[in-house]
Amino acid sequence: SDLAIDVxxxxxxxxxxxxxxxxxxxxxxxxLGLDVCSSKTRxxxxxxxxxxxxxxxxFKLHHPESEDLAFLYGTILTDGKDAFSKExxxxxxxxxDEQVDRSPTGSGVTARIALQYHKGLIQLDQSRTFRSxxxxxxxxGKAVKATKFGDYNAVIVEVSGEAFYTGTATFTVExxxxxxxxxxxx
Numbered sequence: 001s002d003l004a005i006d007v008x009x010x011x012x013x014x015x016x017x018x019x020x021x022x023x024x025x026x027x028x029x030x031x032l033g034l035d036v037c038s039s040k041t042r043x044x045x046x047x048x049x050x051x052x053x054x055x056x057x058x059f060k061l062h063h064p065e066s067e068d069l070a071f072l073y074g075t076i077l078t079d080g081k082d083a084f085s086k087e088x089x090x091x092x093x094x095x096x097d098e099q100v101d102r103s104p105t106g107s108g109v110t111a112r113i114a115l116q117y118h119k120g121l122i123q124l125d126q127s128r129t130f131r132s133x134x135x136x137x138x139x140x141g142k143a144v145k146a147t148k149f150g151d152y153n154a155v156i157v158e159v160s161g162e163a164f165y166t167g168t169a170t171f172t173v174e175x176x177x178x179x180x181x182x183x184x185x186x
Contacts, residue, residue: 001119007032007054010047015055015075016119019063020110020157022073024093025055028080036079036090036133041100044133048075048094064150076108082115084122088129088138102137103161104130109141110157117143117155124155137161 001016005025013031018024029036032047052075063069074095081089091112093105101108109130116122127142139161147154173180 001115003055003059005051005054005058007047007050009050013051015051016115017055017059017061017072018111018115020112020114021107022069022111023061023063023071024073024095024108024111025051025075026078026112026115027051027075029077029092030080032077034077036077036092041092041134044077044092045094045098045100048077048092049098051075052094064152073107076105076112078112082112082119082121084116084126084128086129088131090131090133092133100134102132102135103163104132104137104139106139106159106161109139109159113141113143113157113159114155117146118153 003015003017004012005015007013010032013027015025015027018026029039029044034044034047052072055072061070061072074093076091076093078091079089091104093101093108095101122128122143124143127140130139130141139159141157141159143155144158145156147156
């Protein structure tokens with residue numbers, strides 16, 4: 001937590017890095033001269049991407065179980081309201097190749113709850129509500145049990161929200177297809 005990073009075009013910012021199934025960098029959009037609720041999405045995406053690239057260059061991640069998981073998946077810009085409140089806190093998750101999550105992001109909410117717990121901003125069993133700045137969708141999360149993961153203090157987090165099917169797919173394999181069982185490239 002509280003890692004100083006130099007972000008080209010934005011100067012020094014302070015980020016927290018949390019893990020909730022993947023690693024994210026967290027910071028308030030205000031540090032970048034933006035408002036997560038009213039700034040243009042393109043501006044938020046550009047700034048978050050700059051943070052992601054800066055963190056990747058200036059900080060080495062470690063995963064206690066698998067170094068294959070030791071990479072920064074994205075940056076989550078917040079409204080800075082990390083202390084416990086019954087009011088929702090808003091964020092935008094920019095991940096992978098500048099994609100924006102339509103929800104507050106389950107793994108992101110998990111990581112943000114873990115960070116809030118680590119910093120003493122919430123207690124076990126205190127529910128927080130998280131809002132996506134792009135769609136307004138809501139998730140709730142709470143730390144339910146303190147534990148250890150490797151040498152690290154950790155918490156088990158419950159996340160809930162509402163989801164909807166967006167489509168279905170059907171895959172057909174023809175018997176004559178010589179590649180019906182798949183193939184590998186190395």
